[in-house]
Amino acid sequence: MRRYGKHTDEDDVRVRPNRKGNRPRTHIRPKHEDAADGMVLTVDRGRLTCLVDDRIVLAMKARELGRKAAVVGDRVALVGDLSGKKDTLARIVRIEERTSVLRRTADDDDPYERVVVANADQLAVVTALADPEPRPRLIDRCLVAAFDGGLTPLLVLTKSDLAPPDELLELYGALDIPYVVTNREELENGDAADRVREHLEGKITAFVGHSGVGKTTLVNALVPEDRRRTTGHVNAVTGRGRHTTTSALALPLDGEDGGWVVDTPGVRSFGLAHIDPSRVIHAFPDLEPGTAGCPRACSHDEPDCALDEWVAQGHADPARLYSLRRLLATRERREGD
């Protein structure tokens, strides 16, 4: 299995010992000092739509990047024709170090992890309260991926016109995750967008969730149509005539603080083959110090785990430990269990 470091890919920068002293030497940097900075907005069959200054520039990956893929949210360096004019194609020569990576595998046995979005600050886990039915296991898995990747989570519960949110909110209460509940009427009168926007300003937020939960509906309520049009069309019509999102797309929010929303295609599963439990614990600062007394490589769900004692001594809320264990256990359980 390919394993990467926490926030950087192995071939970002190659530091080699240098005979003339130990100056680190980067692999490709010196060749493209004149390259322009850009951000990847969407990727479609090898063509990357990038924002360079205020221009939309279509680009392809330069061969020197090898197998390494640029994904939505990546900060990149581009050379070549950067005019953004029709039929021009620039080249991406460098992918800058990532501040966060949201990864998933197709399922838990799949060794190929893919980066869904780079550099996002926040993961909005979108769940419909009905149609389709909420799947807490999928929510848990998205949360684990967020904690693992260094993104802070936001719960967005849609379609409260069809079913109430109480049960789900109770299940996630101990996790202290910010949440927003929306419905059809509030989508239409603008309240839904206003309340969600409060959580988005100044941040890059990726929206994930099962197909049909209302991610695109919400993103469309947040971003005016003329802004959406400039970055191109990424919807397909499903068998039942509904539009479904086929590739991730980053869109800018307006307003003083700005920010970005990234709409993504619906997922059926969120494989976690790559997750490191110690990074998940990191998202529980109230529990983390309690792990000091744990045996080496503790799963935090075994008899010798020191967290039971930590909670019994009153250092943290037992409901938090229960929630942490539920999240960690989601790695071992099959989805849909």
Ligand SMILES: Nc1nc2c(ncn2[C@@H]2O[C@H](COP(=O)(O)OP(=O)(O)OP(=O)(O)O)[C@@H](O)[C@H]2O)c(=O)[nH]1
């Ligand atoms: N009743 C109700 N329907 C909603 C609400 N939000 C979205 N919908 C409907 O749900 C359906 C699916 O919405 P989309 O926004 O396309 O869902 P999505 O999550 O983007 O789906 P994928 O792109 O396939 O992942 C559409 O018919 C929406 O009109 C809501 O709050 N209430």
Ligand SMILES: [Mg+2]
């Ligand atoms: Mg969609």
Ligand SMILES: [Zn+2]
């Ligand atoms: Zn432990």
